[in-house]
Amino acid sequence: MMLQYENYLQTHQSRFLSELLDFLRIPSVSALSEHAADVQQTADWVAERMKAAGIPDVCCLPTGGAPVVYGEWLQAPGKPTILIYGHYDVQPVDPVELWTDPPFEPVVRHDKVYARGASDDKGNMLIPIIAVEAMLATEGTLPVNLKFFFEGEEEIGSPHLMEFMQKYSQKFVCDLVVSADGVQWGEDQPRLLIGFKGLCALQIDVFGPETDLHSGIYGGTIQNPIHALVHILNSMHNPSGRIEVEGFYGGVVSLTETERNQMAAIPYDGSDYKAKLGVTELFGEPGYTTWERAWVRPTLEVNGIWGGFQEEGVKTVIPKEAHAKITCRLVPDQDPCDIIKRIINHVEAHTPIGVKAVVHSEPSTASAYFIPQDHPGNQIAYDTLEALYGKPPYYTRLGGTLPMCNLFLDILGVYTVTFAFGLEDEKPHAPDEFFRLRSFRRGQLAYCKLLERLSQQDNSYDE
Amino acid sequence: MMLQYENYLQTHQSRFLSELLDFLRIPSVSALSEHAADVQQTADWVAERMKAAGIPDVCCLPTGGAPVVYGEWLQAPGKPTILIYGHYDVQPVDPVELWTDPPFEPVVRHDKVYARGASDDKGNMLIPIIAVEAMLATEGTLPVNLKFFFEGEEEIGSPHLMEFMQKYSQKFVCDLVVSADGVQWGEDQPRLLIGFKGLCALQIDVFGPETDLHSGIYGGTIQNPIHALVHILNSMHNPSGRIEVEGFYGGVVSLTETERNQMAAIPYDGSDYKAKLGVTELFGEPGYTTWERAWVRPTLEVNGIWGGFQEEGVKTVIPKEAHAKITCRLVPDQDPCDIIKRIINHVEAHTPIGVKAVVHSEPSTASAYFIPQDHPGNQIAYDTLEALYGKPPYYTRLGGTLPMCNLFLDILGVYTVTFAFGLEDEKPHAPDEFFRLRSFRRGQLAYCKLLERLSQQDNSYDE
Numbered sequence: 001m002m003l004q005y006e007n008y009l010q011t012h013q014s015r016f017l018s019e020l021l022d023f024l025r026i027p028s029v030s031a032l033s034e035h036a037a038d039v040q041q042t043a044d045w046v047a048e049r050m051k052a053a054g055i056p057d058v059c060c061l062p063t064g065g066a067p068v069v070y071g072e073w074l075q076a077p078g079k080p081t082i083l084i085y086g087h088y089d090v091q092p093v094d095p096v097e098l099w100t101d102p103p104f105e106p107v108v109r110h111d112k113v114y115a116r117g118a119s120d121d122k123g124n125m126l127i128p129i130i131a132v133e134a135m136l137a138t139e140g141t142l143p144v145n146l147k148f149f150f151e152g153e154e155e156i157g158s159p160h161l162m163e164f165m166q167k168y169s170q171k172f173v174c175d176l177v178v179s180a181d182g183v184q185w186g187e188d189q190p191r192l193l194i195g196f197k198g199l200c201a202l203q204i205d206v207f208g209p210e211t212d213l214h215s216g217i218y219g220g221t222i223q224n225p226i227h228a229l230v231h232i233l234n235s236m237h238n239p240s241g242r243i244e245v246e247g248f249y250g251g252v253v254s255l256t257e258t259e260r261n262q263m264a265a266i267p268y269d270g271s272d273y274k275a276k277l278g279v280t281e282l283f284g285e286p287g288y289t290t291w292e293r294a295w296v297r298p299t300l301e302v303n304g305i306w307g308g309f310q311e312e313g314v315k316t317v318i319p320k321e322a323h324a325k326i327t328c329r330l331v332p333d334q335d336p337c338d339i340i341k342r343i344i345n346h347v348e349a350h351t352p353i354g355v356k357a358v359v360h361s362e363p364s365t366a367s368a369y370f371i372p373q374d375h376p377g378n379q380i381a382y383d384t385l386e387a388l389y390g391k392p393p394y395y396t397r398l399g400g401t402l403p404m405c406n407l408f409l410d411i412l413g414v415y416t417v418t419f420a421f422g423l424e425d426e427k428p429h430a431p432d433e434f435f436r437l438r439s440f441r442r443g444q445l446a447y448c449k450l451l452e453r454l455s456q457q458d459n460s461y462d463e
Numbered sequence: 464m465m466l467q468y469e470n471y472l473q474t475h476q477s478r479f480l481s482e483l484l485d486f487l488r489i490p491s492v493s494a495l496s497e498h499a500a501d502v503q504q505t506a507d508w509v510a511e512r513m514k515a516a517g518i519p520d521v522c523c524l525p526t527g528g529a530p531v532v533y534g535e536w537l538q539a540p541g542k543p544t545i546l547i548y549g550h551y552d553v554q555p556v557d558p559v560e561l562w563t564d565p566p567f568e569p570v571v572r573h574d575k576v577y578a579r580g581a582s583d584d585k586g587n588m589l590i591p592i593i594a595v596e597a598m599l600a601t602e603g604t605l606p607v608n609l610k611f612f613f614e615g616e617e618e619i620g621s622p623h624l625m626e627f628m629q630k631y632s633q634k635f636v637c638d639l640v641v642s643a644d645g646v647q648w649g650e651d652q653p654r655l656l657i658g659f660k661g662l663c664a665l666q667i668d669v670f671g672p673e674t675d676l677h678s679g680i681y682g683g684t685i686q687n688p689i690h691a692l693v694h695i696l697n698s699m700h701n702p703s704g705r706i707e708v709e710g711f712y713g714g715v716v717s718l719t720e721t722e723r724n725q726m727a728a729i730p731y732d733g734s735d736y737k738a739k740l741g742v743t744e745l746f747g748e749p750g751y752t753t754w755e756r757a758w759v760r761p762t763l764e765v766n767g768i769w770g771g772f773q774e775e776g777v778k779t780v781i782p783k784e785a786h787a788k789i790t791c792r793l794v795p796d797q798d799p800c801d802i803i804k805r806i807i808n809h810v811e812a813h814t815p816i817g818v819k820a821v822v823h824s825e826p827s828t829a830s831a832y833f834i835p836q837d838h839p840g841n842q843i844a845y846d847t848l849e850a851l852y853g854k855p856p857y858y859t860r861l862g863g864t865l866p867m868c869n870l871f872l873d874i875l876g877v878y879t880v881t882f883a884f885g886l887e888d889e890k891p892h893a894p895d896e897f898f899r900l901r902s903f904r905r906g907q908l909a910y911c912k913l914l915e916r917l918s919q920q921d922n923s924y925d926e
Contacts, residue, residue, distance in 0.1 A: 201777040210741030211741075215762070215790060215792065215862075216662075216792060216862045216864060217861075217862055217887065218862075219862055220748065221747050221757050222740060222742050222746055222747070224765060226766075226787075227700060229693075229768075230692075230696040230768070233689075233690070233693040233697075234694050234697040277672040277673065277676065277685060278672050279672050279673075279685050279817055280819075282684055285683065298683075299678070301678045301682045301781055302689040303780050303781070304689075304771035306768065306769045307769075308765070308766050308767035308768060308788070309766045310767045314620075314788070314825050316764075317766050318766070319766070322768065325773075325777070329678065329683070329779075352702065352746070353743075353744045354743065354745065355742075398679070399679045399681075399683070400677070400679030401679060
């Protein structure tokens with residue numbers, strides 16, 4: 001027997017798709033100031049769409065940057081209050097020439113919609129709004145109290161949200177956060193994300209002589225800043241891939257046997273993994289599997305390096321300076337500020353004579369996030385996904401970073417359960433991003449089911 | 464008593480300066496194809512100037528690139544034949560915004576002329592033409608037979624001259640080459656250059672995954688091409704600065720005690736040297752002095768490095784590739800091709816797993832050049848300079864490379880004596896290049912004296 005809201009969702013699907021296309025047409029690129037008006041317009045669009053869904057109290061809250069679109073429906077006394085998180089901003093579109101169709105002119109092909117933000121995160125964040133519309137339209141009520149929190153700066157590291165959260169913490173009090181930003185394992189295999197890595201970022205600048213010098217006159221007599229930089233960078237890993245920064249692994253929580261076994265049980269095909277990336281060999285910290293390296297071991301990666309002559313041909317120069325950018329992905333319980341200090345100390349200890357090395361840390365830092373697998377919110381999401389997909393979800397972590405999860409935990413004291421329907425192959429952040437419309441439809445029903453199941457729990461989601 | 468040619472030089476000095484300014488106005492930048500017509504026009508200007516000096520047979524010889532302006536005066540039977548070398552092309556002017564005046568609008572200030580090519584090499588190569596004019600005008604004859612060889616591709620490594628020299632070797636037969644491209648020690652201190660370093664150049668390209676990857680998803684599981692590149696580059700020197708490429712020092716001729724003592728006698732002030740370059744410490748191969756490191760020890764310098772993200776802010780990317788450019792300055796008896804092979808082997812042996820490293824060698828290679836200090840040509844130049852400056856010249860080498868010296872030695876079997884009047888502080892290859900007009904005038908007289916002294920030697924300059 002089809003439920004009323006299920007019937008409603010089916011009946012209105014073509015309108016929902018048409019709304020998604022409208023949503024995708026607004027180029028809400030948070031990284032580029034020329035799109036500031038588009039970001040604001042997108043926030044207004046989201047607010048209108050929430051009102052149309054029947055959410056009574058909707059407003060755009062100023063953050064100092066892009067507004068948070070906030071809405072609440074609190075008419076279920078005695079029931080838990082759930083805060084649904086998502087973001088309406090998108091990544092830049094460069095290199096735009098690699099897109100098959102213009103990134104803000106969405107195209108539907110083979111039941112997939114192609115556009116910037118389709119998967120990350122517009123398609124996903126529209127899903128709970130539609131689910132709520134369907135339930136309110138057919139039942140006139142919702143099974144839980146709801147707060148909606150849609151930000152517009154996720155793609156630039158949510159720089160204004162720490163202060164914003166502190167200011168509005170009373171407004172967002174809730175029992176659980178559900179994130180509509182995240183990924184499933186596969187089209188037919190659900191997963192629950194139980195951890196994200198933290199992040200810290202820095203730049204190393206090595207300064208040598210006052211000007212670029214002719215290598216024929218001065219070569220061999222002074223320290224070459226590039227030589228010094230490669231010496232510093234090379235000292236950060238040993239040849240087998242372990243990070244050699246003193247104390248880097250000090251705060252790292254060890255894996256339990258159960259956790260290792262659980263990760264080992266997640267399907268893994270090394271040949272597929274290599275083929276997908278186009279590498280001949282995998283490489284990483286000794287003693288850990290690929291999943292462990294990707295999900296639960298901290299990393300230190302040089303993301304960029306530059307100095308001296310980079311054109312065609314030959315220029316016999318000793319450059320006056322050389323530079324590198326580094327990010328670390330951190331795990332529980334590493335403190336990003338402590339790691340930055342350790343790297344600064346390491347650079348100091350490994351700078352050869354004759355040059356000066358300066359380390360700048362970047363403001364975007366985040367601690368790792370971890371939600372216990374048996375958290376009641378996870379259990380409910382697990383049951384919902386299992387019923388919907390017909391198989392149990394995997395529990396996995398992710399090497400990426402979702403700064404808001406920790407912010408919600410720190411300031412509101414509540415965990416975030418990730419409940420979203422993107423897939424990793426949908427090219428988020430890359431040309432030809434797409435979203436499967438099957439996921440779009442399935443997600444709407446999944447959210448209705450999730451809200452129903454959440455109402456059966458008492459209103460405490462504390463551990 | 465003033466000699467007749469000396470009087471002639473004094474009388475016509477303002478015309479000579481005006482001619483130098485004309486010469487400097489033509490932007491003969493050999494590196495840039497847009498200046499090809501200017502290079503040709505400069506060759507024509509030089510040919511006309513030589514004819515005006517009274518050199519009877521002047522022509523522009525095609526090389527496949529910029530012509531060699533050739534002239535000869537062979538009316539001194541029984542006297543030695545001297546080939547005078549110089550170049551009429553100049554370096555590019557970038558960064559042009561750092562010039563006080565436009566680089567091809569010469570300006571005279573405080574008895575210095577400022578323009579691209581003023582010191583390197585137009586001012587210097589015009590000197591022997593003027594000297595010959597003065598002698599022919601006042602005496603109707605020259606003390607030796609002369610051939611002039613002015614090339615237009617020195618600044619790009621003389622790519623066409625190997626083939627050209629082989630084709631015309633009979634034409635250039637001579638007893639000695641005198642180079643009008645070179646530098647003195649100081650305004651009041653002459654020197655004789657007795658060695659130049661050789662050169663080889665290469666690029667290392669390290670390739671990893673097929674596309675740039677998100678460090679949050681794949682970080683820690685594959686080899687990062689930047690990590691691999693810094694490992695390869697760092698392995699090329701030990702921490703004390705010695706080159707670790709196997710066999711790199713194998714062919715290097717050891718210094719004699721006399722040579723070391725001679726170099727130790729050349730004035731050196733470490734504090735001045737550091738202050739001039741703006742470095743806090745000098746650094747180089749252990750066991751050698753700064754002059755030895757600069758002049759007679761081979762070097763391996765990374766001239767450029769690049770890969771991944773180089774903009775402001777943070778991008779958590781593992782780049783698909785990373786690159787570096789290297790040049791080595793070589794000494795007797797290192798073979799540039801052998802050194803390239805050794806570096807290729809070194810890169811192969813030090814490439815970490817998971818990436819591919821490819822080494823491209825650049826076509827510009829040159830062997831080191833060395834002329835025995837007691838070569839008769841050197842003795843004559845020594846005496847000439849000593850008489851003119853009132854003090855004995857230093858014998859020194861140079862870390863730079865003059866490919867033609869070896870070409871003359873290999874193909875014509877004759878040594879090159881460097882007899883030129885630039886100074887290292889005159890910013891060759893840099894903005895605000897200048898030439899001291901005092902050197903311009905003194906050089907003219909010096910060439911007259913040199914030719915007179917050369918005529919007193921029998922016509923064999925063989926060792």
